[in-house]
Amino acid sequence: MTAPDTATRPPSPVPPDVEQAEAAIVEHYPRLVRLAYLVLPPALGRNRRVLTAHSLAQRALPRGRRDAVAAAAAVQGGIPGGAPGGVPGRRRDGTGDAVDSGYAYVRLRVLRTALEAGIPLTFRALPRRAQLPPLLPQVWGLRLFPRSGGAEELALDQWLATLNGPGRAACVLRALERLPEPEVLRVLTEAGVADPAAAVAESGDPANDALFASPEFDPCVLQARPTDLLRRRRLARAALAAGAALAVCGTLLALPGGGWGSDGAAAPPYARNAAAEQALDPAKLVRAEPALWRASSRTDFSTWPARGDRAADTALLRRALAVWARPGSSVVVSATPGTPAGPPMGPAQLLFAGAVDQAVVVLLYDGLRVVRYAEPRTGSAGAALDFARTDGASADTATALVLSRVDGNVRYLTAPWVTGAALRDLLKPGEAPVALKPTPDGVTPPVPSPAPAGSCTSWNALALTGDGTTRLITDLGELTPARLTSGAPGAERDVSEAAELGDWSRIACLLPSVRSHGVRTVNAWTYAKQPLPEGDGTATWLCTRAETWQGAADRVQAQFLAPGAPLAAQAAKAEGSPACGSREPRVLAGVLWKSRAGQWYVLAAGSAQFASLSVSGGGVNGSANGNRLAVKAPAGAQVDLSGKLTDGSKAGALR
Numbered sequence: 001m002t003a004p005d006t007a008t009r010p011p012s013p014v015p016p017d018v019e020q021a022e023a024a025i026v027e028h029y030p031r032l033v034r035l036a037y038l039v040l041p042p043a044l045g046r047n048r049r050v051l052t053a054h055s056l057a058q059r060a061l062p063r064g065r066r067d068a069v070a071a072a073a074a075v076q077g078g079i080p081g082g083a084p085g086g087v088p089g090r091r092r093d094g095t096g097d098a099v100d101s102g103y104a105y106v107r108l109r110v111l112r113t114a115l116e117a118g119i120p121l122t123f124r125a126l127p128r129r130a131q132l133p134p135l136l137p138q139v140w141g142l143r144l145f146p147r148s149g150g151a152e153e154l155a156l157d158q159w160l161a162t163l164n165g166p167g168r169a170a171c172v173l174r175a176l177e178r179l180p181e182p183e184v185l186r187v188l189t190e191a192g193v194a195d196p197a198a199a200v201a202e203s204g205d206p207a208n209d210a211l212f213a214s215p216e217f218d219p220c221v222l223q224a225r226p227t228d229l230l231r232r233r234r235l236a237r238a239a240l241a242a243g244a245a246l247a248v249c250g251t252l253l254a255l256p257g258g259g260w261g262s263d264g265a266a267a268p269p270y271a272r273n274a275a276a277e278q279a280l281d282p283a284k285l286v287r288a289e290p291a292l293w294r295a296s297s298r299t300d301f302s303t304w305p306a307r308g309d310r311a312a313d314t315a316l317l318r319r320a321l322a323v324w325a326r327p328g329s330s331v332v333v334s335a336t337p338g339t340p341a342g343p344p345m346g347p348a349q350l351l352f353a354g355a356v357d358q359a360v361v362v363l364l365y366d367g368l369r370v371v372r373y374a375e376p377r378t379g380s381a382g383a384a385l386d387f388a389r390t391d392g393a394s395a396d397t398a399t400a401l402v403l404s405r406v407d408g409n410v411r412y413l414t415a416p417w418v419t420g421a422a423l424r425d426l427l428k429p430g431e432a433p434v435a436l437k438p439t440p441d442g443v444t445p446p447v448p449s450p451a452p453a454g455s456c457t458s459w460n461a462l463a464l465t466g467d468g469t470t471r472l473i474t475d476l477g478e479l480t481p482a483r484l485t486s487g488a489p490g491a492e493r494d495v496s497e498a499a500e501l502g503d504w505s506r507i508a509c510l511l512p513s514v515r516s517h518g519v520r521t522v523n524a525w526t527y528a529k530q531p532l533p534e535g536d537g538t539a540t541w542l543c544t545r546a547e548t549w550q551g552a553a554d555r556v557q558a559q560f561l562a563p564g565a566p567l568a569a570q571a572a573k574a575e576g577s578p579a580c581g582s583r584e585p586r587v588l589a590g591v592l593w594k595s596r597a598g599q600w601y602v603l604a605a606g607s608a609q610f611a612s613l614s615v616s617g618g619g620v621n622g623s624a625n626g627n628r629l630a631v632k633a634p635a636g637a638q639v640d641l642s643g644k645l646t647d648g649s650k651a652g653a654l655r
Helices: 018-027 029-039 046-058 068-078 101-117 151-161 165-175 181-190 196-202 206-213 229-254 274-279 314-325 498-514
Strands: 090-092 098-100 142-146 222-226 331-335 349-356 359-365 369-376 383-389 400-406 409-414 418-425 434-436 460-466 469-474 482-486 519-531 538-548 555-561 569-575 588-594 600-606 610-617 620-625 628-632 640-645 650-652
Touching (some): 018 101, 029 165, 165 181, 165 196, 181 196, 314 349, 314 369, 349 400, 359 400, 369 400, 409 418, 519 628, 600 610, 600 640, 620 628
Antiparallel strands (some): 349 359, 369 383, 400 409, 418 434, 460 469, 469 482, 538 555, 610 620
């Protein structure tokens, strides 16, 4: 909308005597409130427009008192048509009706403030009083709005909503005040409208002017409805609970010692702790010897040497340690599930510090977590702090860390025992991996992240050679990449055989379901092969188990791979289940499958521990000896699947 231009606003008419202005407001109050209601932006809502219109009309009273003689003299000199003497004169509105100077003044004030109320709030200027919710009048527990009109009034209200403030003002002055166009232009100019002619041109056809007097637009004749009663009750309860909490906190703070009671042998809160101070001292950082990993009995992150071109930058390391201990409001902090994000318990170990792409990265290790601190390479706006739990790491799971992700690419820092790196697309098992050339510090070139959002046309994994084996890892959106393995529970091995790569090519696109879940390893193994009914080939049943660093939220999936299908379908899933793992190396799952001839079957398969299977419910009833079952079923059947183990005990399906 076109905002009133206060910098070039024409001078207001000299205020009349305050008693005269008050009399004008009282006499013409419904007319002034209707004018304000129609000019206010409809986006405020009918309840707030009603209250704001009343507030603007009541605030039109001029400030201060002026004696009648001075007011009359001022009006005579400043308002055309003023009459000499002690009583302010009257002037014509262009239709022949006399307009009291007091009413003309308060009408102008109401119009100005209504136009100001429609100016959008910005951070560049202080809000004006008219732009804020009115202090008075106030209505609690009720919503007020004018009576509903007919279809013509509704159409007029919708059309007014399409106009800007000056356009609505021009309509109201013409229709409600019955002013001719020259008088409308004059009043709009006095109200501070930048382009009165455009506002008049926008005001539309006068044919519907009679509708402006409809009760639909009368904010003095109102209907009342209650506010949201349930929400009001919830707010009242919340306020009561907050008040009780504040009272309890105030009581506790008033206790001797500032809380529940004595802290025992603890030092005062202001006492300095030597271990905490050492954790913030860059000179106390632990730096492993470059060849420690060759002789150490441990092959985890504690044997990684300090690498990177900024490993000796004391100022950078001091910032990283300080942000770790006290991250500010501009620091973006993330942590894998089950990872504490608190300060270090003592001096941490430096793994890497250097410039990577457009950031400077510091990797630190405290025996429980790996922490990545990143700040912009130029400037000082913001920082990032990432935590990843790594307790129990070994040579198999401490092969690499993610240094950076930029533009869909990821860089890794490889372990010191890694001698070769190659990029492999899991969806193309027949293609040879592409060799990579890491820097002397072990930083890989940027490689595409696996499976960009919304597609799964490829899934990249990193094949790292070292310590006499080749391990396959992939990025699941966290600081620590996940290791991929194959084999039955308790006999997991690195993925290297063609058959194992083929299995992974069918299930790699299901890996997004375990992304950002704190995953350490993902193992996939074929637990059953099942000849399909009607000679439709042989299906493969696989089980995938994603084990996490915290060890309490492992995710298990059973997948069904039909012959000729490019990707496996998820048959069942569970979280926190021991199935398909070393503690419970068995799994049972089923699917509803349709043959090429159009017949539906319930197919089920269990691992080798199952001696028989049975299915019931949904119009299906059947059983089979062994660990595979196929029973005809109606389309959409919902069944219960169970099995009996070789030791005679019963076991249910994965869920």
